[in-house]
Amino acid sequence: MDMQVAKKKLGLKERYSVMTRGLDWTPSYQKMEDIYPYIAYEGIKIHDWDKWEDPFRLTMDAYWKYQAEKERKLYAIIDAFNQNNGHLNVTDARYINTVKLFISGISPLEYVAHRGFAHAGRAFPGPGPRVACLMQSLDEIRHAQTQVHAISNYNKYYNGMHDFHHMHDRVWFLSVPKSFFDDAITAGPFEFMVSIGFSFEYVLTNLLFVPFVSGAAYNGDMGTMTFGFSAQSDEARHMTLGLEVIKFILEQDPANVPIVQRWIDKWTWRGYRVLTLVAMMMDYMLPKRTMSWKEAWEVYFEENGGALFKDLARYGIKMPKCAEQIALEKDHLSHQAWSTFYNYAAAANFHTWMPDEDEMAWLSAKYPNSFDKHYRPRYEFWREQAAKGNRFYNKTLPMLCQTCQIPMLFTEPGDPTKICYREVDYKGDKYHFCSDHCKEIFEHEPEKYVQAWLPVHQIYQGNCFPEGTDPTVEGFDALGAVLKYYNLEHGRDNLDFDISEDKKNFAEWRGQATKNI
Amino acid sequence: MAVAAISKYDFAPADTQDKFHGAQLLYIGWEDHLLFCAPFCFPFPPTMRFGDVVAGPMKAAFGYHPDFAQIDWTKVEWLKSGKPFAPDFDKSLADNGLRHKDVIRFRTPGLTGIKGSCN
Numbered sequence: 001m002d003m004q005v006a007k008k009k010l011g012l013k014e015r016y017s018v019m020t021r022g023l024d025w026t027p028s029y030q031k032m033e034d035i036y037p038y039i040a041y042e043g044i045k046i047h048d049w050d051k052w053e054d055p056f057r058l059t060m061d062a063y064w065k066y067q068a069e070k071e072r073k074l075y076a077i078i079d080a081f082n083q084n085n086g087h088l089n090v091t092d093a094r095y096i097n098t099v100k101l102f103i104s105g106i107s108p109l110e111y112v113a114h115r116g117f118a119h120a121g122r123a124f125p126g127p128g129p130r131v132a133c134l135m136q137s138l139d140e141i142r143h144a145q146t147q148v149h150a151i152s153n154y155n156k157y158y159n160g161m162h163d164f165h166h167m168h169d170r171v172w173f174l175s176v177p178k179s180f181f182d183d184a185i186t187a188g189p190f191e192f193m194v195s196i197g198f199s200f201e202y203v204l205t206n207l208l209f210v211p212f213v214s215g216a217a218y219n220g221d222m223g224t225m226t227f228g229f230s231a232q233s234d235e236a237r238h239m240t241l242g243l244e245v246i247k248f249i250l251e252q253d254p255a256n257v258p259i260v261q262r263w264i265d266k267w268t269w270r271g272y273r274v275l276t277l278v279a280m281m282m283d284y285m286l287p288k289r290t291m292s293w294k295e296a297w298e299v300y301f302e303e304n305g306g307a308l309f310k311d312l313a314r315y316g317i318k319m320p321k322c323a324e325q326i327a328l329e330k331d332h333l334s335h336q337a338w339s340t341f342y343n344y345a346a347a348a349n350f351h352t353w354m355p356d357e358d359e360m361a362w363l364s365a366k367y368p369n370s371f372d373k374h375y376r377p378r379y380e381f382w383r384e385q386a387a388k389g390n391r392f393y394n395k396t397l398p399m400l401c402q403t404c405q406i407p408m409l410f411t412e413p414g415d416p417t418k419i420c421y422r423e424v425d426y427k428g429d430k431y432h433f434c435s436d437h438c439k440e441i442f443e444h445e446p447e448k449y450v451q452a453w454l455p456v457h458q459i460y461q462g463n464c465f466p467e468g469t470d471p472t473v474e475g476f477d478a479l480g481a482v483l484k485y486y487n488l489e490h491g492r493d494n495l496d497f498d499i500s501e502d503k504k505n506f507a508e509w510r511g512q513a514t515k516n517i
Numbered sequence: 518m519a520v521a522a523i524s525k526y527d528f529a530p531a532d533t534q535d536k537f538h539g540a541q542l543l544y545i546g547w548e549d550h551l552l553f554c555a556p557f558c559f560p561f562p563p564t565m566r567f568g569d570v571v572a573g574p575m576k577a578a579f580g581y582h583p584d585f586a587q588i589d590w591t592k593v594e595w596l597k598s599g600k601p602f603a604p605d606f607d608k609s610l611a612d613n614g615l616r617h618k619d620v621i622r623f624r625t626p627g628l629t630g631i632k633g634s635c636n
Contacts, residue, residue: 396578407555417635447520450530
């Protein structure tokens with residue numbers, strides 16, 4: 001008679017070991033360097049992959065279980081939000097422009113992060129980081145999908161989000177986040193892990209997600225807020241992975257320290273430049289503000305980041321040197337960025353406006369050293385002119401930084417009245433930069449950055465018009481052709497909020513929901 | 518090391534002059550006038566007269582500003598790549614020594630933007 005023997009259950013630790021480390025084997029007839037071709041060229045030396053510690057000890061089967069549970073909760077709330085016309089509960093229809101910025105600027109990055117972590121995971125010979133990268137890769141595609149789903153409800157009612165991924169690859173300002181991530185995924189696996197895993201996910205993530213998620217919460221956007229909470233446990237895991245990566249690499253070989261330091265310097269700066277968009281969102285685009293950009297930078301970078309770099313000092317890692325310049329820019333960044341979108345409001349996929357009196361007072365209070373002196377006169381002039389029917393739309397294309405691809409809008413560190421110009425001659429051509437940091441990044445790898453797809457130059461080369469466009473015909477409407485290429489409708493997706501369909505529709509729908517008309 | 522790569526890495530730069538259909542790029546910034554958020558990028562034929570650049574495209578790009586009409590062009594101070602530069606308005610861009618992707622700035626003494634705020 002057969003006896004049913006109860007299977008012995010594995011303990012958590014054993015289980016983790018079997019399901020991660022146990023997945024590895026040593027090849028017998030292929031060379032390691034053929035299987036892992038990207039592991040040596042960056043100069044990072046790893047002697048013992050087993051030293052990798054995974055603080056979460058999460059196995060794939062447990063991962064699926066947790067994520068499925070979170071997904072069910074998230075979609076239940078998104079459904080409720082949609083069915084109850086949750087979009088009409090936001091503070092003010094201007095808020096929805098934040099959502100547009102997020103879906104076209106940030107969500108596509110989640111997808112690229114998915115690809116990047118899949119690639120890095122494949123490249124690492126150690127099973128510990130490989131499994132951790134696999135999970136993060138899955139998290140990232142899940143974030144991209146859930147963001148698209150959460151925001152798709154807004155797309156039914158409001159303009160500018162209808163073709164966000166197409167725009168991400170084309171629209172001038174979206175080349176800033178796009179080129180940031182392209183730079184990271186075209187680097188080697190170690191640099192990718194330091195750039196995205198550490199610098200972005202660990203050092204800067206609180207400056208990206210907290211503003212958007214708490215901005216959503218403050219402004220009545222339950223859908224986006226719920227997505228944020230659903231992603232939070234993943235983000236905690238990503239931050240831990242980012243920190244583990246750094247510590248692991250640094251402990252493996254002293255020769256790794258200067259390479260990692262250079263990457264931290266580079267990617268803190270690159271990430272910070274992308275956060276220009278977040279700075280402007282926080283100070284201008286949220287009808288109900290959470291905190292100012294300057295306050296956020298002080299809390300999340302200067303205080304928290306300061307403690308982190310103190311902790312990393314024992315590995316020989318120093319605070320990135322760009323922190324000094326960032327501290328000088330924190331009084332100016334968001335104002336300079338919003339001014340730029342006000343200039344080029346005709347070519348963006350969201351609406352712009354001038355802050356009203358109360359908002360100006362808030363800006364003066366939050367930025368006592370800069371707002372009234374440098375930015376208020378500019379806004380008051382624009383507002384007066386707009387009232388006279390002479391709204392300023394800048395129709396000439398701006399000069400861009402070769403590295404971060406942002407228009408050259410940043411001022412000299414310490415002198416907010418002078419644009420900062422830097423340039424380099426390389427192989428007979430000139431290259432221009434917004435800062436010493438962007439210039440240094442270029443100088444280290446010029447062959448990479450000379451290929452940059454700079455939107456302004458691409459427009460002048462004739463590469464940003466719909467197929468079959470003849471730009472030589474008389475009276476050629478260049479802006480119109482570029483907007484067609486972006487798949488943006490002039491007068492509907494762009495220009496000022498005051499004259500937008502969004503504003504009109506929101507008022508009408510909210511009226512129907514709250515009044516007996 | 519001009520790039521970190523696993524093998525030979527040789528790609529053409531994206532913005533060489535041959536790609537601009539006979540034009541060259543010229544960047545122009547107006548000092549102390551940050552109402553224009555950044556310097557401009559223009560494609561001009563190298564044979565274009567400098568004076569025509571000022572009277573045409575520069576007027577179109579900067580003319581919105583009330584200071585622009587007040588400019589005394591004989592007093593304007595020019596910079597090219599940050600160094601003093603004396604353009605001849607009657608000569609072409611090329612004859613003024615301006616090459617593809619050069620950057621010039623102009624300062625207008627006495628004119629420092631809206632209420633002197635450099636805007």
